[in-house]
Amino acid sequence: MKKWYAFFFSCLLAKIVLAQNTDVSVYVSKTQQSAVEAAKVSLNTSSTFTDASGTAILKNIPLGSYTLIVYAEGYAAYERRVQITAGNKHIHVKLKPEVTELKTVEINSNTQLLRKNSEARNIEIVDQQFVQRHLGGSLMTTLDRLPGISNIGIGSGQSKPLIRGLGFNRVVVVDKGIKHEGQQWGADHGLEIDQFATGEIEVIKGPSSFIYGSDAIGGAINLKPVTIPIAQGIGGSINLIGKSNNNHYGTSINLFGSNRNWFFDSRITYQNYADYTVPTDTVNVYNFPVRLHRNRLRNTAGRETGLHFNSGYVGKHFKTSLHLSNSYAKTGFFANAHGLEPRKVNEEEHDRSDRDLLLPYQRVNHFKAISRTEIKHETSKTEIELGFQRNFRQEYNRYTNHGFMPAIYPSTMTIPINLERAYDKFVYSGNIRHNFTLTRHQLQIGANADYQDNSVDGWSFLIPGFKQFNTGLFVYDKLMLNNSLILHGALRYDYGYAQFEKYDDWFLSQIVDGNSTIYKKLNRAKKFGRDFNSFVWSAGVNYNPGKFNLKANLGKSFRMPIAKELAANGVNYHYFSYEKGNQNLNPEVAYQADFGFGWTEKKWSVEFSPFYNYFPNYIYLNPTPYHDRAYGAGNQIFEYQQSSVMRYGAELKVNYQLLPTLNSEFLGEYLYSEQLSGDKKGFTIPFSPAPSALLNLTWSPKINSKLSNSYLSIDYRITAAQNDIVPPEKETPGYQLVNVQLGTKLSLNKQVFDLNLQVQNLFDAKYLNHTSFYRLIGLPEASRNIILSLKVPFKIN
Amino acid sequence: MPNRQSIGHPLNTKNMRKLVITLTVIAAIIAGCKKDKEEIDTIYPTINVEGASAFPKQCSIVKRGEKFVFRADLADNLELGSVSVDIHHNFDQHSHSTEVLACTLDPKKTPVNPLLVIKDFPVPAGLKTYQISQEIEVPANVDAGDYHFLIRLTDKSGWQTIKGLSIKVQ
Numbered sequence: 001m002k003k004w005y006a007f008f009f010s011c012l013l014a015k016i017v018l019a020q021n022t023d024v025s026v027y028v029s030k031t032q033q034s035a036v037e038a039a040k041v042s043l044n045t046s047s048t049f050t051d052a053s054g055t056a057i058l059k060n061i062p063l064g065s066y067t068l069i070v071y072a073e074g075y076a077a078y079e080r081r082v083q084i085t086a087g088n089k090h091i092h093v094k095l096k097p098e099v100t101e102l103k104t105v106e107i108n109s110n111t112q113l114l115r116k117n118s119e120a121r122n123i124e125i126v127d128q129q130f131v132q133r134h135l136g137g138s139l140m141t142t143l144d145r146l147p148g149i150s151n152i153g154i155g156s157g158q159s160k161p162l163i164r165g166l167g168f169n170r171v172v173v174v175d176k177g178i179k180h181e182g183q184q185w186g187a188d189h190g191l192e193i194d195q196f197a198t199g200e201i202e203v204i205k206g207p208s209s210f211i212y213g214s215d216a217i218g219g220a221i222n223l224k225p226v227t228i229p230i231a232q233g234i235g236g237s238i239n240l241i242g243k244s245n246n247n248h249y250g251t252s253i254n255l256f257g258s259n260r261n262w263f264f265d266s267r268i269t270y271q272n273y274a275d276y277t278v279p280t281d282t283v284n285v286y287n288f289p290v291r292l293h294r295n296r297l298r299n300t301a302g303r304e305t306g307l308h309f310n311s312g313y314v315g316k317h318f319k320t321s322l323h324l325s326n327s328y329a330k331t332g333f334f335a336n337a338h339g340l341e342p343r344k345v346n347e348e349e350h351d352r353s354d355r356d357l358l359l360p361y362q363r364v365n366h367f368k369a370i371s372r373t374e375i376k377h378e379t380s381k382t383e384i385e386l387g388f389q390r391n392f393r394q395e396y397n398r399y400t401n402h403g404f405m406p407a408i409y410p411s412t413m414t415i416p417i418n419l420e421r422a423y424d425k426f427v428y429s430g431n432i433r434h435n436f437t438l439t440r441h442q443l444q445i446g447a448n449a450d451y452q453d454n455s456v457d458g459w460s461f462l463i464p465g466f467k468q469f470n471t472g473l474f475v476y477d478k479l480m481l482n483n484s485l486i487l488h489g490a491l492r493y494d495y496g497y498a499q500f501e502k503y504d505d506w507f508l509s510q511i512v513d514g515n516s517t518i519y520k521k522l523n524r525a526k527k528f529g530r531d532f533n534s535f536v537w538s539a540g541v542n543y544n545p546g547k548f549n550l551k552a553n554l555g556k557s558f559r560m561p562i563a564k565e566l567a568a569n570g571v572n573y574h575y576f577s578y579e580k581g582n583q584n585l586n587p588e589v590a591y592q593a594d595f596g597f598g599w600t601e602k603k604w605s606v607e608f609s610p611f612y613n614y615f616p617n618y619i620y621l622n623p624t625p626y627h628d629r630a631y632g633a634g635n636q637i638f639e640y641q642q643s644s645v646m647r648y649g650a651e652l653k654v655n656y657q658l659l660p661t662l663n664s665e666f667l668g669e670y671l672y673s674e675q676l677s678g679d680k681k682g683f684t685i686p687f688s689p690a691p692s693a694l695l696n697l698t699w700s701p702k703i704n705s706k707l708s709n710s711y712l713s714i715d716y717r718i719t720a721a722q723n724d725i726v727p728p729e730k731e732t733p734g735y736q737l738v739n740v741q742l743g744t745k746l747s748l749n750k751q752v753f754d755l756n757l758q759v760q761n762l763f764d765a766k767y768l769n770h771t772s773f774y775r776l777i778g779l780p781e782a783s784r785n786i787i788l789s790l791k792v793p794f795k796i797n
Numbered sequence: 798m799p800n801r802q803s804i805g806h807p808l809n810t811k812n813m814r815k816l817v818i819t820l821t822v823i824a825a826i827i828a829g830c831k832k833d834k835e836e837i838d839t840i841y842p843t844i845n846v847e848g849a850s851a852f853p854k855q856c857s858i859v860k861r862g863e864k865f866v867f868r869a870d871l872a873d874n875l876e877l878g879s880v881s882v883d884i885h886h887n888f889d890q891h892s893h894s895t896e897v898l899a900c901t902l903d904p905k906k907t908p909v910n911p912l913l914v915i916k917d918f919p920v921p922a923g924l925k926t927y928q929i930s931q932e933i934e935v936p937a938n939v940d941a942g943d944y945h946f947l948i949r950l951t952d953k954s955g956w957q958t959i960k961g962l963s964i965k966v967q
Contacts, residue, residue, distance in 0.1 A: 286896075286960075288893055398891065400891050400892075407886060407913075623957065624955055627917040629916070634915040636955075727957070728957060
């Protein structure tokens with residue numbers, strides 16, 4: 001409720017500007033009474049300090065809209081947009097204790113609105129509370145509720161982000177300032193992120209290459225670290241999670257501590273789940289009916305652990321922190337079909353337990369060490385981030401002699417018999433940024449560099465090992481022309497180099513040349529290197545005269561071709577496709593125009609965000625009409641090609657406060673993509689989400705002092721059919737879905753209990769998700785799922 | 798403090814004009830791109846092994862040391878692409894066929910010299926229907942037992958249909 005009051009308050013302040021000057025008094029306090037002395041109070045260019053009574057007077061200020069910044073030592077920096085009018089010249093600012101995080105943000109609708117309005121691109125900001133309320137099987141299914149965001153999922157625990165229909169290596173996930181590097185290119189595994197360990201989450205819809213470099217061509221997800229206030233002593237929380245659909249149980253335990261200068265924060269997350277349930281007892285793999293035991297998808301169980309430890313120092317001019325984390329998951333794949341490949345299973349063995357994990361399954365481990373440092377100078381600030389990551393993924397499957405592989409796995413092989421694929425990646429990265437102000441310009445210059453070393457293992461081959469180096473330099477200028485007009489400009493240059501290793505098959509293939517037949521080990525990858533460079537730009541504007549706000553951004557973005565696109569040369573039996581890389585690909589370029597129109601009234605607000613996007617050379621895995629005998633073992637050739645692609649779409653967000661305790665919301669998204677050239681001219685691009693709308697009604701009653709933050713919320717989602725498809729996709733019918741969320745904060749003898757209950761797919765609808773990995777074999781999405789989460793915060797001293 | 802006048806305050810004309818212009822531009826872009834959209838092919842090709850002369854069918858038997866003719870009726874709404882055939886053993890019963898009808902399988906066994914055939918056959922250009930007829934030889938020294946006869950058919954647009962038949966080599 002507090003949020004809403006703050007939000008309304010800011011809206012009510014909007015008034016017509018008159019050419020008149022006034023004195024503004026700002027009262028700065030810690031709580032209601034205790035005044036803060038010597039706090040620096042700035043209204044755009046004029047600034048002064050508070051006196052012993054906590055008051056600062058700024059003289060002769062023209063009426064209008066300003067950014068009020070208050071800074072006091074030991075407190076979090078305060079920033080808010082204010083409207084100075086004849087009737088509003090006394091402002092009360094309540095400061096919060098400083099937090100250890102380098103960038104301090106107060107999470108409420110007001111500051112979020114301010115940030116959204118000073119950013120030329122379209123962004124969505126959510127926090128841990130959103131995660132608790134909409135908890136999905138993984139971070140990306142949780143974020144799926146946001147307009148313009150979907151996910152590519154497999155099973156119940158893994159999914160990858162899809163922003164306005166672009167995913168895989170076209171979306172960057174930044175974790176604590178460092179680009180998260182897993183195996184983004186694969187459809188059958190998720191993102192190695194513990195959703196309980198995230199602080200604020202910022203989703204940037206639209207190209208962001210100029211800040212994040214290659215891969216941010218479709219957007220970025222910026223996961224910020226959890227903020228810990230200073231001088232808190234020792235505290236923590238215990239989170240317990242249970243889900244009915246897959247008999248999931250999990251816990252996330254947090255312990256933190258801080259004094260004036262030092263802090264630590266730690267977390268352990270453990271999740272264990274059984275095979276998930278679907279609203280059907282038979283699935284047809286092609287025409288063959290597969291019976292499901294108690295509606296469970298055989299072998300989709302999993303275990304996940306997350307370990308996190310962060311510690312740091314906060315000084316007056318210097319802050320530094322070190323973040324260590326390890327996330328591990330072992331998850332099974334549906335046993336009766338791996339991708340498109342039918343598998344015969346021992347049903348008795350599989351159905352003995354729905355919690356055991358048999359073949360095929362995967363193991364993914366992601367270790368991360370990130371160091372963040374911020375140095376404040378007289379009038380500027382320098383930020384440095386250094387990171388090390390290791391992502392190790394192994395896929396285990398029963399040995400099957402695909403193609404020309406020997407019928408019996410040779411005993412001389414050093415690769416374990418069940419190891420189908422393994423990818424091991426070491427990444428070293430560094431960022432440096434310097435922020436300073438030149439008259440009305442807020443400038444940021446920065447550089448990023450990263451080096452990757454990738455190796456492969458397993459009896460199946462798709463991509464060779466490779467080493468990769470990328471570096472980029474950028475400058476970003478934010479020009480505050482006046483109180484309501486902000487201009488943005490950015491330039492960036494990137495250089496990248498990739499070096500591939502040679503790979504020869506371990507088995508002999510039959511080569512028929514005219515009348516002669518020979519057997520030899522095929523060479524699938526030559527040793528070769530490619531380098532790329534790219535120059536991109538972005539220009540944007542924000543216009544916030546009052547209730548109306550407008551944002552526009554125009555930019556060029558790029559993406560360097562990834563290893564799979566350049567050097568793949570093997571059969572992916574999950575799709576019966578022989579995937580053939582193309583070492584001559586050019587860096588993918590995109591031009592995008594983004595707009596945002598908003599109007600905010602006391603009881604309602606509207607936000608409309610259309611965009612238009614053009615790729616002159618979109619990289620696309622094209623299913624050709626041909627089969628390849630030697631390299632492809634008779635499979636269909638899928639070849640990487642470049643074609644021009646046009647995309648446009650929009651999101652619409654409407655909010656209406658029906659009653660002080662009853663809020664309604666409409667979220668809509670639409671996307672259209674078309675290939676304008678090449679073999680698939682006229683077709684869409686893969687994984688295009690269908691148009692979708694979400695209607696929400698949230699009741700937030702004020703019950704009593706023991707029950708606060710109570711809410712009951714109903715989401716009704718209508719998704720249209722997706723008939724815009726490209727081989728090898730299938731048309732997906734539309735569906736309707738109802739999800740319910742409710743929760744409260746129970747206070748008993750100073751002990752707080754945060755309770756959240758969710759029912760996903762309330763009516764047990766049987767529907768297909770167009771962007772799910774299992775869509776191609778027609779597996780419906782999960783049936784009704786009741787999710788209970790309890791969070792108990794505690795304080796030790 | 799609350800400014801009641803501002804509730805429901807209309808868009809000022811300057812903003813309104815900007816909004817209208819921008820929306821018109823977007824509408825024009827969208828409209829401009831929607832025109833002359835060609836019909837795209839979304840139909841998979843079909844493999845028919847039900848015809849009288851088609852061979853093999855689900856649970857068919859082929860003889861070692863003999864040749865058989867692979868015959869199937871292929872069709873597509875626009876233009877056929879190519880056909881590929883893969884015969885591999887299923888002694889370990891790793892997989893089932895794509896068909897409804899299940900065949901009786903021999904007990905699981907270890908392969909010694911299993912038959913392996915991987916062949917691709919082009920389809921003459923420009924055809925909507927085609928009866929493939931290709932001779933396949935089963936050498937005398939291969940292991941008898943359960944095999945999969947996998948047919949992959951593409952069309953010109955890149956749609957692929959897969960049919961996995963269970964056959965027996967005797």
